[in-house]
Amino acid sequence: MADCESCKGAFAPERVNDKLARNLESFFPNCACEQFSVGTGSPGRIYDDEVLYRAFVDPTDVDPQTSDVSHSAFRWAHSNGLSVFRECASDDDVKTIVSELLAAKPGKPAKTVLALFRVRCRQIRSLTENRIEGAPRMFCVYDQTVLRMVDMGLPPVPTHAGIFFRHLLPSGVVRKHLQKDCETVLYKVISADRVDVAAFRGGLIVSLNEQSRAGAFVLQQH
């Protein structure tokens, strides 16, 4: 039975792992927790009209030379959630979220935002698994917040969100096949609206990229 507290507990840091998406579907099927706000300090649950952004920093996900994005870049949705940030995020929130993405361990090459995409929440929530009777939804979108990697003592960024695949298994479909379907569907919907990184919020991300190249986002060793 989904209630606010149990839903918040499902996203507790100790429960965040590669099986989070599957566990959510097991314990809170049908996106039951979407009716509650689950994030720490979140401005509230995510409404269908909200716009969400996803940034990619890894050259394995986006080819810096061609700007092509990989389908497998969306794999997080079927494991521990595809991180996105909300349109209502303040510039400070965006700075924090993006600088976390750019954080690299000492001695590693600096990361930069290679691509930024925009999608309306409704587009994700309206995707359905047509191989199952009743065509249930394929994804849930929660106002999930996550622990910071850089300033671990600070509270989570409240305008973070997560997209989770539901792992519904149509008859005759194995899990790896299903996960590929998940990536393919998300790729089509999210990669359709690429945002000009240079123009986004007056060059905010360009500035962060420059700071990253200058070594500003180096993870401390623990």
Place this chain on the structure above:
Amino acid sequence: VTETTSIESTIPQKPGGTALLPLLATGHYDVTFAEWDVTLRVPMSTALNAASSLRACSFLPTVKDARLFCTAAKPDTTTNQLISSGAQTASVNLSFLFDLEAPSKQSSATEHAIARFKTFATYGDDWDDRGARAPNQEAIDGAMQFLSNLQPWHPAPFATIDREGNAIIELNDASTNYFSSIVFNSATHVELYAHRGDRPSAFFEGDVRSNDARHFLSVEMQISLP
């Protein structure tokens, strides 16, 4: 450089039927209907020196130096309607797009994919600073070798790796709503995936040298292994 031409012929009957299509004097084309999509097979015997037995699907035909590189076509809407209403024969227009630069573009794209794999091969554990495994060198070698099987009609390959150390080749053609991928878990163990238009996607996991894998590669990806 592109140009367009079209052919017209009488074709069968019902979904799943086949007919010869006298497209060119030097060869013939088997046309098969399945779910209203046309499949073309170009026989090796054709004097056009087609690289192999090809199936049309979502790929564009390319021609260079009198060599025919694959074909892609669907019957027009009128044909679909005629067939679905039970007509015995129908005339179909198949449109072909010839891309004279496709072979050189594919060669360049393949070289770029190999260069990316070579870069990834230098990655160690935790290459993403989030705990990813180092790429499996045998998997990368297998993927790089596999790239040589791609032909000019294939979409430009996207080379990548995942956090489990697998090497991945993705073939994406947004213009025709086609996507396929080959995940190398090792030099020979693969996961094959293909998605085309509104059709159900297809998946195979096993030895890339097996008959089942070869069949999948041929039918779903138009790839013939040596």
